[in-house]
Amino acid sequence: MRALIGCYPHLAVAGFHRYSTYRSAAVAALTTNSAFGLMRIAVLFSVLGARQEVAGYDAGSIASYVWLGQGLLGVIMLWGGHELADRVRSGDVAIDLSRPWNLQFALLAEEFGRAGFAVLIRFVPPMLIGSLLFDLRWPQRSQTWVLFALSVVLAVAMSFAIRFLLSLSAFWLLDARGITAMYGILGGIVSGLTVPLAFFPDWAQLALWWTPFPSLLQNTIDVFVERGDPLPLLAHQAVWTVALLAIGQLVQRAAERKLVIQGG
């Protein structure tokens, strides 16, 4: 059993500890998230105006949407987290790929540890601030909490899977900075962070549903605010997460074959 699970649980614990040292960064992030949260919520409330709801969102769901988004942002790590790309560019990745582990699994394990700590320090504080200042919509059904937790786990894995692929693209592009910058810029919109995807015109919503991006944030938020049936949302997440992780395995193998270690 131990041989089967191997080093991965240890890596997860190490990830948790590693990120627990960045506490002042978390305070700065909380300030940023709160400032943007307050502005986003004001703009969305003015869209609501005197109406009861817009595109299925009432005031409570909008408030929950904004603060969940600001909190989950740091958990799934929508921005940043491209150290692997730097290691590909510098060549250090040769060491990572030669270790007796599966690199993707190892990094994913570390990622879960990081995300676990981020829930405490990046997700809970904005939600606390949000719930003090606004009337948030909390899950009405108890099973929603379980589904939400599952949805967060899937979102973390998927966000990682996307970044893993972007980083490995450096094997072919030499520099993944352009493509990761593009992802950082568009990610906020296509994941539903800046404006709920349900506010988009129908054709855009349909087009986005065929991409993995709604599963980064929007689906998890919609599970929490109980907007429609949670099963299609979770299925979308599960299918894309498995698919992207599988593609990552294939690309990793191709990268291993491409890797040439000079000297000796």
Next chain:
Amino acid sequence: MADRVYLSILGSRFRSQLSYRTSFLLDFVAQMLGQAGELIVILVLFGRATELGGFAVHEVLIMYGIAGVGFGLADLFVGQLDELPRLIRTGQLDVLLLRPLSTLAQVVTGDIQLRRVGRIAAALGVLVYVLSTSDIAWSAPKLLLAITAPLVGAVLFGSIWVVACSICFWIVDGRELANAVTYGSNMFSSYPITVYPPWLRRVLAFVIPGAFIAYYPALALLDRPDPLGAPAFLGWCSPLIALVAAGVAGLVWRFAVRHYQGTGS
């Protein structure tokens, strides 16, 4: 003499960045998309509402355009201040302090990023389009206002940038806090201040003079009275506020640099 030094520094930066054409073009497009992000948000919101805080889509887009060009110019000229924490941590700032040139000018010309013109181009395109298609009773003073508003906005954003980054002299990694203020001000001033709750408005519109970047000048261009009851002449006061803000920023920067004692390593 000093001007020539800066010009040759800037010239060398431009030449080096333009030598990697493809990379530059990609970065340029990324900057345009960065600016287009908020435009998409505004258009999506107006798909679900006919007005935001009492303003129609073309009116909000005028504010977005003025704020966008102003922020883009400020980003181009002083955005390098974001590198201040790195300069402090690595001790490179100490080198700049020893030179017989202005520290602030050295930091901002040291690594100027030409790709940021992309952001300005995107915002300017929207601003020119909206101004030319909106029903505005043009006059000579208003034309002058339309041309100067983004420039004055740039001075205001630049001052905000300098003050926000001065915090990095006290806080080890103040970059994210500083970005919250600078990027936050950009988002704030892209919307009419009527959408924000009163206490948030007081801080972001008047303590940080966010309302003078785009909101009041846009009201003056549109001949609209302020729904919040501010006198109409405020639309013409932004240059004055910008002058004061620049003065305050200069004082804060000087105070911060004097306080600086090095990282001790």
